[in-house]
Amino acid sequence: MTDDDIYSGLQQLGQPTRVPTDPSEAVLERVQNPEAGQRYVVRFTAPEFTSLCPMTGQPDFAHLVIDYVPRDWLVESKSLKLFLFSFRNHGAFHEACTVSIGRRLVDLLDPEWLRIGGYWYPRGGMPIDVFWASGPAPAGIWLPDQGVPGYRGRG
Template sequence: MADLKPLHLGQPSALPASPEAAVLDYVPNPRAGSLYLVRFAAPEFTSLCPVTGQPDFAHLVLDYAPGERIVESKSLKLFLGAFRNHAGFHEDVTVGIGQRLFDEMAPRWLRIGGYWYPRGGIPIDVFWQSGPAPEGLWVPDQGVAPYRGRG
């Protein structure tokens, strides 16, 4: 895990070669002790099918209630971009992103929704959360409509 001095912020940063090589930066939570929700949406997320090597596309929504630190957004963007050349099933990619962030950042709560566009005519949605949301946390709907095709 990166220390609390951001590696990427304010620096030129190349896209990591793989998700495993990506370094996520964390900074102190400016509102530590307050219960609030942070949402990141990545509507153009891309990875590769592990069988065909063809690109897969998803709309990811990541919600978390910070603990003592928050994830720095540029490092998160680079981490997610590293999946562009990574082969993985939808379930592995979605849950893996959520678990890595939860393990490293240690938020009070985290959930991820992976709304994957059809592969073989079937859209696949994958959801993971660290446990029940803390009492009193406002958790809005992720706002991604079910896949309806062209009409």
């Protein structure tokens, strides 16, 4: 399998792409896993994720960490960035944002396993952390801690 074969069907990589204004119109793309058959973990970290509170319209900020064990497919990173960026003007609660991102990736990739940690900055004085996984972590893989400390404020 050559790089040309892997990337031949992509529509966003390597060219100017309009930023989607809503997650439902964002196009997530995938590429064949060149290491299919090997078990390994892929991690994406989005430390500046933003969305809107659906009630007040005020911005919400989170640090997202996505880990997955691929089978046949990898998410194409530019499409993932644009997908995450599409939440910028989208009103949804923390839980809905975090879980919907995880579910959309599972639907696209059919990974062996996926988890997402949404470490949300305080709203109304209280941080909210949301965690979702497609199932139990597979045995026999190295799965590092997501490395995001609990919110401590100024303490």
